[in-house]
Amino acid sequence: MIRAIGWVLRRDLLLAFRRRGDVVNALVFFVIVVSLFPLGVGAEANQLRNMAPGVLWVAALLACMLSLARLFAPDHQDGTLEQMLLAGEPLVVLVMGKVISHWLMSGLPLVLIAPLLGLQFDLPGDALGVLCVSLLIGTPVLSLIGAVGAALTLGVRGSGVLVALLVLPLFVPVLIFGAGSVGATAAGTGAEAHLLLLGGFLALALVLAPWASAAALRIAME
């Protein structure tokens, strides 16, 4: 089972490495979107500090959502997905591998670059730390839920916007508690409850999402 996940990871990372542009594009999108807000709202420091958790988290949601198009569709087009369905390994395991590779390429870079962007918004040090932790716990949840949406809309016309419509409402609780954790830290009330809830979402998503994605993939491919 670990070998199967390892195979999926290695293949996906290799393919992504060959098209580095795609991965970098998503990251650049994140940076640009985050930079738009101070330009649009005005650079008043207090306002930016209050806005920062929400802005960074919404940008993370959008960046994750945009990269969902690369999750299953390329494999579907070149026939690899069909082979995955026929393979001896349980589809759930292979889906889990794909979600991990998606997170490594879209979620983890956000976690790493978020402190820099948080500094742009003049977030204090402890808030920056909580921001990273919340993104670290939350972005895998986004990848997991996003996989369900990507699987449901595989090969459907207009799937780009449709995925957004399906997946963004499900992202909302993660957004609320992720941004809320940073806001609570900045306000001094402590982020424990928020982060624990995020962890709960992660546990729930880890159990349910691969299974739902696998079911959706089978439905899409039959």
Add this chain to the structure above:
Amino acid sequence: MNWGSWQNFLAMGGYGLYVWGSYAVTLVVLVAEIVALVTRRRGVIERLAKYYAARRRNDETEA
């Protein structure tokens, strides 16, 4: 509940805009749904009648 007069009933103790705004929109939405259903049914029957007629013509010309 004795309202005393039509004016009192419509004014709803000063909240007339909110109360009647709610009830009016609800009525509009539900009536619109009913109308949409009736229209949909008529449209389906019309379209299917044309479809069957075309299919019949096709069968006749083929036979």
Add this chain to the structure above:
Amino acid sequence: MSKSGRFSWYYFSSPQSFYPLAGALQPWFAALAAVLCAVGLYIGFFVAPTDAQQGESYRIIFIHVPAAWMSMFLYLVMGFWSGVGLVLNTRLSSMVATALAPTGALFTFIALWTGALWGKPTWGTWWVWDARLTSELILLFLYIGFMALQAAIDDQRRADKAGAVLALVGVINIPIIYFSVQWWSTLHQGASVSMKSAPTMAATMLLGMLVMALGFWMYSIAATLARVRCVILERERHTDWVAAEIGGQT
């Protein structure tokens, strides 16, 4: 009838047998809905007294709460039937789920709209991003997503099953809406009606609310039956019985 000649409910699980049943039942449910709503509105406006704190603005409750209950209930029913269709591969179950969605979405909209108009005089604001309102808004998006997904997929079986997966994934939102007022301290008031304890509102207000809820429920059934008849005609158009049915109509 089943082979042994004994009556079986499974008889109605085929679109062909359900179609006339739905047509026969629909007017009764529509009539029930009209009567119950009329009685409920009478109680709401002419029997229930003025509220001590909120004055007359509370009368929105006779629409707001029943609509909110319907929005959650219809989603659960929709999830149930689309799940049955997913697992048992029954076409009619999926058709009923598809037929439920628009009515559910409309009641969700009504709940949100009337809630906003009730919130303004009571809390001073049209909207607040607390747990209950936010999750009810998410419910609206879930309904719309369900309908959009089914509309986007051309293959009918795939559309039904994909919708079912989506509906079932979204079911988790319903307990969040319902219990949100207990789990978080929110602006929205807590539960006044519960199974465990006596209601905290006047008896006539409660009665009006319950009668309206029943009325909305009957309306939902009538609307869904009417819609599923259209869905059946559209999807089964290749069959002889639909051809005969249309021939009889035109």
